[in-house]
Amino acid sequence: MINSDVPHSAVPIKNSHVMIDTIIIQTAFLSETPGNDIDRNCLSPFFHNTDLPCIPLLLENEIQNEIVKKLIQLIHLFDSKSDFFELKVKSLILDCFYQLLLENKNKFKNHCPSSQEALRRLRIMLDYIHEHFNQPFSLTGLANHTLLSRESCCRIFKQMTGMTISQYMTEYRVMRSLPYLADGKYSIAEVSALCGFSSQSRFAAAFRSKMGCNPNQYLHSNFDIIRNS
Numbered sequence: 001m002i003n004s005d006v007p008h009s010a011v012p013i014k015n016s017h018v019m020i021d022t023i024i025i026q027t028a029f030l031s032e033t034p035g036n037d038i039d040r041n042c043l044s045p046f047f048h049n050t051d052l053p054c055i056p057l058l059l060e061n062e063i064q065n066e067i068v069k070k071l072i073q074l075i076h077l078f079d080s081k082s083d084f085f086e087l088k089v090k091s092l093i094l095d096c097f098y099q100l101l102l103e104n105k106n107k108f109k110n111h112c113p114s115s116q117e118a119l120r121r122l123r124i125m126l127d128y129i130h131e132h133f134n135q136p137f138s139l140t141g142l143a144n145h146t147l148l149s150r151e152s153c154c155r156i157f158k159q160m161t162g163m164t165i166s167q168y169m170t171e172y173r174v175m176r177s178l179p180y181l182a183d184g185k186y187s188i189a190e191v192s193a194l195c196g197f198s199s200q201s202r203f204a205a206a207f208r209s210k211m212g213c214n215p216n217q218y219l220h221s222n223f224d225i226i227r228n229s
Contacts, residue, residue, distance in 0.1 A: 001055040001100060004047050004162075008054075021075050025093060027162065028171075033126070040119065042101060045108040052107050055100055063103055067096050121146060122160045125153060129165070133173055134196040139165065173197060174210045181219045188215050 002008050004027070010020060027047055031039035046052065057064045057071075074092045077085045128145050129137075142165070143150045157165050173195045180191040192203035192215075207215045 001057060003049070003053050006053045021071075023071060023074065023093075029090070030094065030097065042097075046097075046101060046104075049108060052104070055104060063099055067099055070096050118156055118160060121148065121156055125157055125165075129169055129172065132196075133169065133176060134194060136196070136198070137166075137169055170206045171210055173203075174207050177203070177207065177215070178218075181215060184219070188219065191215065 027039070027043060031043055033039070057068050059065045059068060070092045074089055077089055077092075124146050125142060128142055132141075139150050139153065143153050146153060148156070154165060157163070157168070161168060163171075177191050177195045180186050180194055186194065188203070189200050192200045195203070197203035197206070204215055207213075207218070211218060
C-alpha cells in the first residue's frame, strides 16, 4: 500500500514477464467530504504522514493476507461489473483501510493533525460553496464570507483538501448534476444551468473528466434502465 505523493517503481523479482494490477484510490472516494470526521480522524493521519510512505502486504501475515484476498476480490468485481458492484467495491476498500490503519495505528503518533481553526475555516468555506454551487462563483464573495483574504482562502483550502477551490467546485457541481440527469426530466442545457456551469460545453467537459462519459450518454443509460425496469 503506497501512500500519496510517494515516488515509486516496480520490477519483477526474477527476469520474467509479470502482470501488475494497480488500484488507485482517491481520498474523496473514501471520506466523500474533506474535513469530516472520517477524513480528520482516520485518513489524514495516514495520507499526510511522511513517516509512513508505504505499508507492505505480506502473505505470511494473517491480517495482511486477508487484505490481499479482498483486493483480489475487488479486481474481479471491477472486471465483471456485476449488479451494484460499486457498493461492494467501496465496502471492500473501506474494510481494507480499516484493517490497515488499525494494525498500524502506533505509527501515527508523529502525525501533526490539522489545527481546529483551519478545520473551522474549511467548514465555513465548504458550506458557502455547497450553498452557492448553482450560482456564478466569486472568490471575493467567499473571502468576504470567511473574513479572510482571497490568497488565504486558496492556501487553506488546498492545504486541507489537496484540491484547489476551482477543482472542488467543478467536481461538486458534476456530482450535483447526477440526480437531475437520472431524473430524466431535464435537458443537458437545463442541468448545466441548474448546477451553475457557465455553458453547456464547460459542463460536458467537466462531466467527461469526472465520470468518463458525456452527460448525454449518462442521461440515456439511466433512461434505458428506467424504461426496462
